[in-house]
Amino acid sequence: xxINKVQQLHREKQNYVSQKPQSVKSEKEERPFVRRDSLESxxxxxxGIRLSGNLPENxxxxxxxxxREDGIDWDYVSFRMSSSVSLEAGNQIMRxxxxxxxxxxxxxxxxxxxxxxxxxxxxxxxxxxxxxxEQFKQRTVNSWQQSVGEFYEQxxxxxxxxxxxxxxxxxxxxxxxxxxxxxxxxxxxxxxxNSWQLLEIALDxxxxxxxxxxxxxxxxxxxxxxxxxxxxxxxxGTAAKEASAIKAKILNLSRDENLEIQMTLQHRKxxxxxxxxxxxxEMNSIIRQSMKTFMGHISDSISGKQGEQNERPTKRPASSFxxxx
Numbered sequence: 593x594x595i596n597k598v599q600q601l602h603r604e605k606q607n608y609v610s611q612k613p614q615s616v617k618s619e620k621e622e623r624p625f626v627r628r629d630s631l632e633s634x635x636x637x638x639x640g641i642r643l644s645g646n647l648p649e650n651x652x653x654x655x656x657x658x659x660r661e662d663g664i665d666w667d668y669v670s671f672r673m674s675s676s677v678s679l680e681a682g683n684q685i686m687r688x689x690x691x692x693x694x695x696x697x698x699x700x701x702x703x704x705x706x707x708x709x710x711x712x713x714x715x716x717x718x719x720x721x722x723x724x725x726e727q728f729k730q731r732t733v734n735s736w737q738q739s740v741g742e743f744y745e746q747x748x749x750x751x752x753x754x755x756x757x758x759x760x761x762x763x764x765x766x767x768x769x770x771x772x773x774x775x776x777x778x779x780x781x782x783x784x785x786n787s788w789q790l791l792e793i794a795l796d797x798x799x800x801x802x803x804x805x806x807x808x809x810x811x812x813x814x815x816x817x818x819x820x821x822x823x824x825x826x827x828x829g830t831a832a833k834e835a836s837a838i839k840a841k842i843l844n845l846s847r848d849e850n851l852e853i854q855m856t857l858q859h860r861k862x863x864x865x866x867x868x869x870x871x872x873x874e875m876n877s878i879i880r881q882s883m884k885t886f887m888g889h890i891s892d893s894i895s896g897k898q899g900e901q902n903e904r905p906t907k908r909p910a911s912s913f914x915x916x917x
Contacts, residue, residue, distance in 0.1 A: 662717060663702075669724060673695065689764055690796060692725070693764065693768045696724075698792040733764075736825075737756060740829045744878065744882055755818050775791070827876075828878070828879055831869065
């Protein structure tokens with residue numbers, strides 16, 4: 593109700609009371625106004641507007657507006673969703689995703705509880721959070737494509753950069769849905785009742801345990817060729833990181849450091865890594881074939897390096913590449 597309208601009604605009420613005969617009980621006595629510093633309620637009647645409660649002084653009418661103070665540290669939320677992925681961190685894509693998703697799910701649950709029944713403000717706050725999460729997802733996908741995806745693309749896997757990006761985006765959404773469903777199902781009620789920070793930590797720890805146990809995203813979002821799970825992508829990132837480190841180490845060696853022996857040692861190290869990766873059939877095949885191609889390129893680079901020094905090529909190490917097949 594507008595302030596001037598309330599004041600007008602108040603003046604009319606005063607005039608009406610002052611003009612009534614004293615023998616008649618005044619309306620003020622029947623419906624007393626306790627104080628004149630606030631308005632408690634107003635209701636429509638057949639004869640007009642009935643006011644009850646306290647009337648405000650001039651310019652002192654406070655209209656109710658739900659609080660927008662949510663108690664959330666939005667700078668912290670933004671910070672937790674601000675990182676990207678590099679080739680050197682390709683083996684940590686699960687940690688990267690789960691860390692941000694746990695913040696997103698916790699913040700969303702907090703907003704839903706704080707603004708229960710206040711759909712307009714909840715929608716605005718959730719939209720802000722969703723926008724931050726979408727930016728995180730895009731930044732993660734783009735940086736993955738330009739690092740790990742590009743590594744495999746250059747090894748002859750045409751189109752894999754885009755396929756990895758699409759699958760990573762779907763896997764992030766799926767992880768967010770799974771975490772949110774777990775919270776709503778009451779799985780983390782004990783942590784939630786203690787504090788929101790503890791809920792975030794509990795979600796993060798739970799995802800880490802699932803990662804270590806190999807139970808997180810064991811299957812891709814969709815079955816079939818060209819669909820990779822988050823576990824598949826981490827396996828690919830792990831192999832790419834190791835291969836990049838091998839390349840840097842070998843190509844920086846001098847002739848005196850016996851390149852053939854170092855090549856063989858690094859080759860065996862890579863094979864051992866591949867044996868312990870837990871990728872699905874499709875991704876496992878891509879990784880192994882790519883590593884075979886990669887080691888071939890490294891061997892050719894060494895031969896060219898030694899050829900420049902000796903004016904004659906050096907044959908590849910004796911270790912066979914057949915184990916990649």
